[in-house]
Amino acid sequence: MDSYRIKTINAIAAEGLALFDDRYQVSPDEENPHGIVVRSSPVDIDSYPELLAIARAGAGVNNIPVDAATEKGICVFNTPGANANAVVELVFTMLGIWLRNVHQGISFCQELTGLKGEELNQEVEARKKMFKGVEMAGKTLGVIGLGQIGVRVANAGVHHQMRVIGFDPFPVMGNIHNLSPDVELARSRKEVLEQADYVSVHVPLNKNTRGLVSTDFLKVMKDGAVLFNYARGPVVDEDAVLEALASGKLSGHITDFPSEKFIGHEQILITPHLGASTSESEENCACMAVSELKSYLEYGNITHSVNFPNVEAIPTVWVHTRLIVINHDKPGMIGLVTNILGKHHINIMSYSNESNGTVGYNIIDCENAVSAEVQQEIEACDGVIRTRVITYK
Numbered sequence: 001m002d003s004y005r006i007k008t009i010n011a012i013a014a015e016g017l018a019l020f021d022d023r024y025q026v027s028p029d030e031e032n033p034h035g036i037v038v039r040s041s042p043v044d045i046d047s048y049p050e051l052l053a054i055a056r057a058g059a060g061v062n063n064i065p066v067d068a069a070t071e072k073g074i075c076v077f078n079t080p081g082a083n084a085n086a087v088v089e090l091v092f093t094m095l096g097i098w099l100r101n102v103h104q105g106i107s108f109c110q111e112l113t114g115l116k117g118e119e120l121n122q123e124v125e126a127r128k129k130m131f132k133g134v135e136m137a138g139k140t141l142g143v144i145g146l147g148q149i150g151v152r153v154a155n156a157g158v159h160h161q162m163r164v165i166g167f168d169p170f171p172v173m174g175n176i177h178n179l180s181p182d183v184e185l186a187r188s189r190k191e192v193l194e195q196a197d198y199v200s201v202h203v204p205l206n207k208n209t210r211g212l213v214s215t216d217f218l219k220v221m222k223d224g225a226v227l228f229n230y231a232r233g234p235v236v237d238e239d240a241v242l243e244a245l246a247s248g249k250l251s252g253h254i255t256d257f258p259s260e261k262f263i264g265h266e267q268i269l270i271t272p273h274l275g276a277s278t279s280e281s282e283e284n285c286a287c288m289a290v291s292e293l294k295s296y297l298e299y300g301n302i303t304h305s306v307n308f309p310n311v312e313a314i315p316t317v318w319v320h321t322r323l324i325v326i327n328h329d330k331p332g333m334i335g336l337v338t339n340i341l342g343k344h345h346i347n348i349m350s351y352s353n354e355s356n357g358t359v360g361y362n363i364i365d366c367e368n369a370v371s372a373e374v375q376q377e378i379e380a381c382d383g384v385i386r387t388r389v390i391t392y393k
């Protein structure tokens with residue numbers, strides 16, 4: 001296959017789309033795509049019979065049915081870290097707005113229309129005490145989830161002279177290495193919640209984190225603490241948050257996820273899912289997503305997949321055909337594939353295999369052509385999910 005059809009869902013930054021060359025037909029109206037680039041809209045994988053891969057230009061993949069995609073041999077990518085700085089800047093912007101009552105101060109100023117000169121000045125100076133705030137410096141910031149975003153939020157807290165304590169039950173070493181030595185690593189979530197004045201949650205939405213911020217979670221927090229949710233709406237149990245605000249357990253909730261129950265509440269500041277909405281992060285995410293997708297379609301290479309293992313191999317100039325085999329990770333699969341190729345006198349020049357414990361992924365570079373019959377014979381084997389042939393000659 002030397003041309004590919006790409007469907008875009010949501011607005012994908014032009015800088016990323018420009019990476020598709022003339023072998024690619026790219027359209028939001030594409031009905032039978034080989035690849036999809038998407039942001040937060042839901043993807044219905046059953047609608048696209050030839051779909052090979054989905055690139056999420058962003059972090060959260062809860063809009064994609066990842067398990068079902070795995071069963072169909074569809075590789076799902078995301079762009080870890082590409083929008084992390086945008087989220088961090090917004091979290092600290094909102095913390096500043098909340099602590100200094102900036103939102104109320106701005107509304108007050110908008111209502112000063114008509115006042116002039118000394119009268120205006122007197123009104124401002126007399127009333128500004130209503131908006132007196134507190135500083136971040138010296139307060140304790142708790143971070144739940146020390147991934148790409150959580151680590152950067154924690155480091156930014158240190159930069160703002162805060163005491164920072166964080167917790168992650170499944171820390172990724174690459175992220176933890178980037179953590180400032182001034183951030184305290186807690187051994188439990190409770191340790192963070194008991195001490196933090198402000199708690200910021202940065203976990204993915206999945207079956208384990210849905211409703212993570214529950215009554216039990218909130219009751220461990222300090223009285224009068226402020227909760228930030230720039231992760232996903234359903235990570236928070238909304239009724240539990242409303243009760244905690246009513247009882248004074250929480251003094252405020254700052255969230256990126258508007259909900260019917262939250263809109264209009266005096267102690268809740270809401271932004272409209274703006275965490276990643278900067279020119280820089282949209283460009284970063286789009287470029288990274290398109291690069292991942294191109295490398296997969298053209299070479300079968302995988303980086304930053306959330307359901308397949310990472311595998312990368314550059315074909316030499318002598319390679320005629322690259323055979324990709326995606327299988328359930330179980331014993332005997334490599335032998336099965338190599339036996340069939342041997343039986344058909346197909347010479348293997350290199351064989352790369354990786355597994356993530358669920359999916360085995362094989363890049364097999366062959367000196368000869370691999371016919372549709374051979375491909376079908378392999379695909380019919382028990383345990384094989386999908387095969388693909390990329391021809392270079």
Ligand SMILES: NC(=O)c1ccc[n+]([C@@H]2O[C@H](COP(=O)([O-])OP(=O)(O)OC[C@H]3O[C@@H](n4cnc5c(N)ncnc54)[C@H](O)[C@@H]3O)[C@@H](O)[C@H]2O)c1
Nearest residue numbers: 059060145146147148149168170203204230231256275276
């Ligand atoms: N508001 C926005 O616009 C916006 C932007 C980017 C990301 N996000 C959300 O933020 C999430 C995190 O993004 P990221 O780039 O940091 O992802 P990441 O995968 O790098 O980090 C997530 C971290 O959460 C940890 N984790 C998982 N379950 C946990 C739990 N129960 N308790 C504590 N930690 C837990 C993981 O171990 C991981 O280290 C995304 O999945 C996405 O939903 C929102």
Ligand SMILES: O=C(O)[C@H](O)COP(=O)(O)O
Nearest residue numbers: 039040057058059060276
């Ligand atoms: O998970 C993410 O990356 C963010 O929620 C950003 O979503 P967006 O790309 O729709 O802004």
